[in-house]
Amino acid sequence: SGLDITNPAVIRGLTELRKVVNELIRQYGKPAGIRIEMSRSLKNSRDRRMKLHRDNEDRRKRRERAVDGILKEIPGLKYSGHDIEKWLLAEECNWDCPYTGKRITPKSLFSGQFEVEHIFPRRYLDNSFGNKTLCDTSFNKVKGDRTAFDACSGLDDWDQIIKRVSGFDGPVAALKRKRFLTAAKDI
Numbered sequence: 001s002g003l004d005i006t007n008p009a010v011i012r013g014l015t016e017l018r019k020v021v022n023e024l025i026r027q028y029g030k031p032a033g034i035r036i037e038m039s040r041s042l043k044n045s046r047d048r049r050m051k052l053h054r055d056n057e058d059r060r061k062r063r064e065r066a067v068d069g070i071l072k073e074i075p076g077l078k079y080s081g082h083d084i085e086k087w088l089l090a091e092e093c094n095w096d097c098p099y100t101g102k103r104i105t106p107k108s109l110f111s112g113q114f115e116v117e118h119i120f121p122r123r124y125l126d127n128s129f130g131n132k133t134l135c136d137t138s139f140n141k142v143k144g145d146r147t148a149f150d151a152c153s154g155l156d157d158w159d160q161i162i163k164r165v166s167g168f169d170g171p172v173a174a175l176k177r178k179r180f181l182t183a184a185k186d187i
Contacts, residue, residue: 017036021034055171058171062088063084063088066084066087066088066091067079067084069087069091069106070083070084070087070106073106073107074106074107074110077110082116083110085116085129085132086109086110086114086116086134087106087109088129088170089116089129089132089133089134090104090109090114090134091169091170092133092168092169092170092173092176093133093134093164093165093167093168094164094167094168094169096164097114097134097135097136097139098133098134098135098161098164098165098168098180099117099135099136099139099140099143099148099152099161100135100136100139101157101160101164102136104134109134112137113136113137114134114135114136114137115134115135115137115140116132116133116134116135117132117133117134117135117140117143118131118132119131119132119133119147119148119176119179119180120147120179120182120184120187121145121146121147122145123145124187129172130172130175130176130179131179133176146184147179147182147183147184147187148161148179148180149180149181149182149183149184150183150184153183161180162177162180162181165177165180
């Protein structure tokens with residue numbers, strides 16, 4: 001099938017699933033569609049499962065639009081998942097570095113001038129989109145391994161940083177605003 005799956009339990013599960021699906025097709029004919037739900041999802045209400053499905057679809061569509069944007073601005077770029085994430089983060093922060101206010105362009109986004117930055121440092125083991133933003137590479141070295149609040153709240157332009165963060169637009173913008181205002185001692 002093109003997938004390199006090495007986990008024996010997963011291989012066995014897929015084999016059994018294939019047997020069940022093939023038997024159903026033999027007995028009832030080819031279905032219009034097959035929907036497989038993980039058992040962990042079954043405990044959710046129908047409304048919750050529908051919301052999760054819509055959220056997944058929204059994420060998929062945002063990623064597709066990001067790919068379209070990348071290829072429109074930089075035709076032929078061999079983009080990666082990391083590049084798509086950077087594009088989505090740039091859109092979320094309105095193409096301005098939240099820390100320095102420097103304007104981000106598609107060219108500067110992929111040139112190394114801006115990098116993905118963790119609002120709460122990596123030692124908190126949160127590598128989710130909700131804990132990431134973009135940062136001017138030189139400023140990220142100054143921020144170091146500190147929370148955004150601990151590194152920046154004493155700066156003269158802290159109010160400007162919070163104003164830029166308050167302008168974030170996206171599904172986790174509110175979470176990121178809260179994280180910018182959280183000191184390490186409060187995590």
